[in-house]
Amino acid sequence: MSPAEELATCQAALAGALGEAPTVGGAAPDPAGAAAPAGDAWLEVPAARWREACRAARDLPELGFDFLRSLAGVDRPEAGRIDVVAHLFSYRHRRALVLRTSLERAAPELDSVAQVWPAADWHERELWDLLGVRLRGHPDLRRLLLPEDWPGHPLRKDWQEPAEYRGIPTRREARATAGELAKQTYLAPRGLGRDPAGGQPDGGGGA
């Protein structure tokens, strides 16, 4: 089957399950199948039907997408959207599919698909961590890569790196020399550093 026919098959099957046809986007495959398209084509479903569409993609026998390769978020501030892109693969049919949806950038929320593919669990935590997409119904929506108190979601295009984190400067030029560092008190808020007045180390077993 050519890529165009494969995409049409998936579109028809999902349309049957959802009652509305997903829209085709991206580099449309050449119908003649003569030349490989430059980029990937995708099927887009409304955010409200996301979990339903994912479940159908996995469960319908003619689709059978049992492998979630990747789940990525793409920030598009100029459009005011955050896109969520799932790269799926079916070992049974040896076929790939790109399924995506688009969210309101101001308050991005989406149903979790961790119950559909267990692999989605960590990908969704990363989606929350780096792009700030809230996953409804996720079993354990904590940040994955960054600390819980990290400011903002860095893969947003307008994210600004803070000048410091817990008193630790994030810019090289702002960093002190080793000598100055020893006098600094940046660990003090957690009770591990030295007293700013230069007295006894606080915390510990001294008291």
Next chain:
Amino acid sequence: MSPELQQVGREEFVLNMGPHHPATHGVLRFVLHTDGEIMRRAVPEVGYLHRGLEKLAEAHTYAAYVPFTDRINYLESMFCNQVWSMAVERLLGLQVPRRAEYLRVIACELNRIANHCIALGSIAMDVGAYTPFVYLLREREAINDLLEALCGNRLTYHYVRIGGVAHDVDEGWQGKVRAYLDHLEPILDELHSLVGGNEILVRRLGGVAVICASDAVGWGLVGPNLRASGVDWDLRRDRPYSVYPELSFEVPVGRGEQGQVGDCYDRWTVRVAEMRQSVRLLRQALERLPAGDILAKVPRSIKPPAGEVYQPVEGARGELGLYLVSDGSPKPSRAKWRSSSFAALSIVEHLSRGLMIADLVALIASLDPIAPEVDR
């Protein structure tokens, strides 16, 4: 049991393994909830090595990002170079010269053997046998020397470039690789019989932490971990890319020789068998290495047309994927790495229920995760 003893050990004990622990393979922490020696669950805590490599991609041109890809996974940098280059080539519609494709296969298969040396050595070390690790490190050292002669770097190769490869090889280097393969093959047999047949290793790995095929697929395991669970799948054969269709090789699959299909021992044997196949691929690639250019005509300023691709390759750990979005400017608008270790670690909590602590160590080693690839 005395009344005092009955009160002992009813509650859950929480133990931190890592972030600096020899069995965690990098800076990575497991929070173990245990009842004595038996695990209720082990929760991986990752992110210690998060360097923002995906954010960095948005600030660099396509060519300038290639050295960053080396840092995605220092044990299989060649594949990281390759997947980045292939994704950009697909966006550009660039044809890579055949000699370059062959050189990529040679470099990558050498890298695969080197990676498996570390993987197998670590498995043996984590279940108590230090000696195989040292011997395997020596074999890997020889590959590092070969790759250093090829591109000047021992780990962060920066060899596969957009449109081809960075350096050509001469007859002398090819001879050295052939000599190395002659030297390696008997060692692989010895590794299989002497280490793989060792009673202690067999008992520590056989039947331990079995991953069934549906779990392996559902959690997105790939490569040797997936094949050990009995799923006969290899991108080099089943979604062929580069010049792999011209080369013949077999795809080893777990058979449950010392227990059940998908146990730690299968993840060991599949990797040993894969090294043999890599030797086979290398011999054929050296034999057929065509003459010609090693780099296509790449525009000085790389500006792919707007579009997006998902490019997978069969890395040493299995499918290494890159989702790359271009908006037509000289810098990518989004790059997302899909790594094998990410999936391998995410399944640990699910598998850890009811395992012994010592078996968790065997499980982690057999999955061959590498922390920088998880955290990016």
